[in-house]
Amino acid sequence: MAPAVTRRANALRVEAPDGNAESGRASLAADSPAAKRAIDAKDDVWVAAAEGDASGASAGNGDRPPLFRTMKVKGSILHPYRFMILVRLVAVVAFFAWRLKHKNHDGMWLWATSMVADVWFGFSWLLNQLPKLNPIKRVPDLAALADQCGSSGDANLPGIDIFVTTVDPVDEPILYTVNTILSILATDYPVDKYACYLSDDGGTLVHYEAMIEVANFAVMWVPFCRKHCVEPRSPENYFGMKTQPYVGSMAGEFMREHRRVRREYDEFKVRIDSLSTTIRQRSDAYNSSNKGDGVRATWMADGTQWPGTWIEQVENHRRGQHAGIVQVILSHPSCKPQLGSPASTDNPLDFSNVDTRLPMLVYMSREKRPGYNHQKKAGAMNVMLRVSALLSNAPFVVNFDCDHYINNTQALRAPMCFMLDPRDGQNTAFVQFPQRFDDVDPTDRYANHNRVFFDGTMLSLNGLQGPSYLGTGTMFRRVTLYGMEPPRYRAENIKLVGKTYEFGSSTSFINSMPDGAIQERSITPVLVDEALSNDLATLMTCAYEDGTSWGRDVGWVYNIATEDVVTGFRMHRQGWRSMYCSMEPAAFRGTAPINLTERLYQVLRPPYPPSRCSSPTATLSWPAAVSTLCSVSRTSTCRPTRSSRCSSWPTTSSPSCGSSPSSSTSRGRSARTSCTSSAS
Numbered sequence: 007m008a009p010a011v012t013r014r015a016n017a018l019r020v021e022a023p024d025g026n027a028e029s030g031r032a033s034l035a036a037d038s039p040a041a042k043r044a045i046d047a048k049d050d051v052w053v054a055a056a057e058g059d060a061s062g063a064s065a066g067n068g069d070r071p072p073l074f075r076t077m078k079v080k081g082s083i084l085h086p087y088r089f090m091i092l093v094r095l096v097a098v099v100a101f102f103a104w105r106l107k108h109k110n111h112d113g114m115w116l117w118a119t120s121m122v123a124d125v126w127f128g129f130s131w132l133l134n135q136l137p138k139l140n141p142i143k144r145v146p147d148l149a150a151l152a153d154q155c156g157s158s159g160d161a162n163l164p165g166i167d168i169f170v171t172t173v174d175p176v177d178e179p180i181l182y183t184v185n186t187i188l189s190i191l192a193t194d195y196p197v198d199k200y201a202c203y204l205s206d207d208g209g210t211l212v213h214y215e216a217m218i219e220v221a222n223f224a225v226m227w228v229p230f231c232r233k234h235c236v237e238p239r240s241p242e243n244y245f246g247m248k249t250q251p252y253v254g255s256m257a258g259e260f261m262r263e264h265r266r267v268r269r270e271y272d273e274f275k276v277r278i279d280s281l282s283t284t285i286r287q288r289s290d291a292y293n294s295s296n297k298g299d300g301v302r303a304t305w306m307a308d309g310t311q312w313p314g315t316w317i318e319q320v321e322n323h324r325r326g327q328h329a330g331i332v333q334v335i336l337s338h339p340s341c342k343p344q345l346g347s348p349a350s351t352d353n354p355l356d357f358s359n360v361d362t363r364l365p366m367l368v369y370m371s372r373e374k375r376p377g378y379n380h381q382k383k384a385g386a387m388n389v390m391l392r393v394s395a396l397l398s399n400a401p402f403v404v405n406f407d408c409d410h411y412i413n414n415t416q417a418l419r420a421p422m423c424f425m426l427d428p429r430d431g432q433n434t435a436f437v438q439f440p441q442r443f444d445d446v447d448p449t450d451r452y453a454n455h456n457r458v459f460f461d462g463t464m465l466s467l468n469g470l471q472g473p474s475y476l477g478t479g480t481m482f483r484r485v486t487l488y489g490m491e492p493p494r495y496r497a498e499n500i501k502l503v504g505k506t507y508e509f510g511s512s513t514s515f516i517n518s519m520p521d522g523a524i525q526e527r528s529i530t531p532v533l534v535d536e537a538l539s540n541d542l543a544t545l546m547t548c549a550y551e552d553g554t555s556w557g558r559d560v561g562w563v564y565n566i567a568t569e570d571v572v573t574g575f576r577m578h579r580q581g582w583r584s585m586y587c588s589m590e591p592a593a594f595r596g597t598a599p600i601n602l603t604e605r606l607y608q609v610l611r612p613p614y615p616p617s618r619c620s621s622p623t624a625t626l627s628w629p630a631a632v633s634t635l636c637s638v639s640r641t642s643t644c645r646p647t648r649s650s651r652c653s654s655w656p657t658t659s660s661p662s663c664g665s666s667p668s669s670s671t672s673r674g675r676s677a678r679t680s681c682t683s684s685a686s
């Protein structure tokens with residue numbers, strides 16, 4: 007696996023975003039007049055819309071300033087476009103009239119069939135045009151958000167739970183996942199105001215031990231990023247940039263510290279690369295010393311058997327059949343800054359003026375049992391929603407896939423401009439970012455950039471009720487995921503009595519719901535004792551959702567290939583609105599499929615991976631399918647496959663990470679709770 011990981015690491019390197027990282031970085035501040043001018047000059051399409059454009063300005067909040075600016079397309083561009091729509095509409099209607107007048111009496115059934123097809127195309131064309139009559143762009147005002155937080159600085163920002171999903175350390179290379187997590191741990195948001203959860207649907211020890219390595223490396227990486235304003239904070243992408251312009255204020259120390267951190271990162275990568283070998287060797291040693299009573303178990307560094315999937319899979323320890331696991335790898339930090347230590351002879355890094363606290367980090371893997379439909383990502387997200395409710399219960403939830411990382415450190419602040427806006431904030435269910443990708447070939451032959459969709463259709467929908475939920479790079483208001491409707495989302499209005507049939511039998515979870523609705527509430531640390539471990543175990547069982555509304559009216563929607571779009575539709579149907587948030591540099595970036603097989607696999611979505619399904623019945627995922635199919639028809643060559651979906655289960659072996667991250671951080675204890683849940 008090691009060479010494979012290194013190969014993928016090379017694929018992960020990117021150039022500085024948009025060629026000019028420095029100007030991008032300047033615009034990042036978004037509050038500097040120069041940055042605004044730069045954006046406006048580039049944007050000769052958009053002009054400021056009249057104030058009060060966002061409907062629903064609520065009385066009583068009028069004294070708070072708006073937190074975003076609304077832009078509309080310049081009249082000189084929009085009016086001719088609207089006129090063109092009208093001309094086409096007239097042409098379409100005239101065409102139908104002509105068709106009706108000129109029936110083909112020799113082949114009526116043919117005529118009728120083609121008529122039905124034409125009507126359908128005409129109707130879908132019309133549906134597509136209507137939102138385009140008034141595209142709207144909303145620009146978050148980070149300076150206004152900072153002002154609103156007042157003298158207390160960031161203290162008034164609400165809590166966020168960040169959910170990352172992964173399944174397989176080979177199909178979804180573990181190096182992407184660790185970089186994603188590092189970019190989250192180092193992002194610019196108050197460290198005691200957010201928590202990061204990794205859901206591992208494979209239940210592998212490699213992922214868990216990789217998270218321990220991440221926590222260890224973050225002790226150096228996070229303060230380094232904070233001190234030198236490093237951007238982006240995914241180390242692979244940062245060190246992979248051709249130029250790394252310095253924007254911090256300590257250029258003198260930077261070169262020395264940069265060299266050291268880079269060396270540590272290279273060593274970190276080697277450890278990640280060799281995790282599977284290390285785990286295998288350790289397990290072989292334990293097994294041959296007969297510690298496992300003849301069972302060929304997979305062993306953790308502390309000499310206990312891993313409750314998840316084993317290298318040599320056996321009953322109760324195989325993919326699709328194992329206990330639920332929750333491990334709090336970094337516990338919630340204190341609310342006071344903790345400065346690091348000054349440079350010394352063995353430590354050239356001077357963190358004496360830098361806050362070294364790290365946010366909460368949780369590894370989890372839900373219970374899997376044969377006979378249950380685990381509902382892929384949607385199922386994993388719903389379990390994370392419940393587990394996080396007992397551990398941090400932040401009023402906002404951010405979701406992205408393990409191959410997307412935070413590219414702009416303001417990415418968590420920007421959606422708050424929409425969520426906390428005095429005009430329509432309280433009715434906003436989610437804020438969607440466009441998906442941007444690294445590694446796309448210059449001709450974009452597989453339509454990965456999907457510009458028409460991300461920079462056209464979504465901005466058009468933004469002028470109506472809001473964009474669709476696109477599965478990654480999204481911030482939610484937690485209560486909307488509980489199926490609450492906008493008028494009664496306030497804590498005091500949530501009626502919980504007799505809700506067991508909707509939310510399941512856990513009273514701890516149901517009792518957590520009113521708190522999860524209070525956006526002023528910050529995260530409070532919890533003690534993971536036996537009672538809490540039992541509660542968590544219950545929430546992760548396969549049987550928990552039986553007979554409840556999960557997957558239908560509560561949480562992510564089940565039994566559909568594009569659970570994301572449908573979950574967003576459900577919220578819109580309830581009356582919530584959504585907002586589209588596009589920023590420069592891109593808030594999140596992901597890794598795009600770079601060959602035809604992977605791209606088709608993504609957009610056609612067979613219900614089973616190709617390795618397990620000989621004749622997949624494809625389910626079309628809109629809208630990428632159409633643009634890809636148009637685009638791939640121009641394709642003649644493919645680059646080599648980056649990830650093999652047909653690869654066998656990774657051979658795991660043993661890690662050298664005996665030391666818990668807490669031993670190297672000053673802030674203490676790593677609470678480790680293994681919740682071994684029983685089968686239904």
Ligand SMILES: O=c1ccn([C@@H]2O[C@H](COP(=O)(O)OP(=O)(O)O[C@H]3O[C@H](CO)[C@@H](O)[C@H](O)[C@H]3O)[C@@H](O)[C@H]2O)c(=O)[nH]1
Pocket residue numbers: 170171172173174178205207381382383386406407408409476477478567568569570571608627
């Ligand atoms: O059993 C599963 C299967 C998938 N995933 C995770 O779900 C995410 C998306 O799955 P993937 O197979 O990579 O789908 P993509 O086509 O790459 O994802 C796009 O399309 C999905 C469905 O529309 C959305 O959910 C995603 O967010 C969006 O990026 C990944 O992080 C996976 O690790 C799980 O957690 N458990």
Ligand SMILES: [Mn+2]
Pocket residue numbers: 407409
């Ligand atoms: Mn993916």
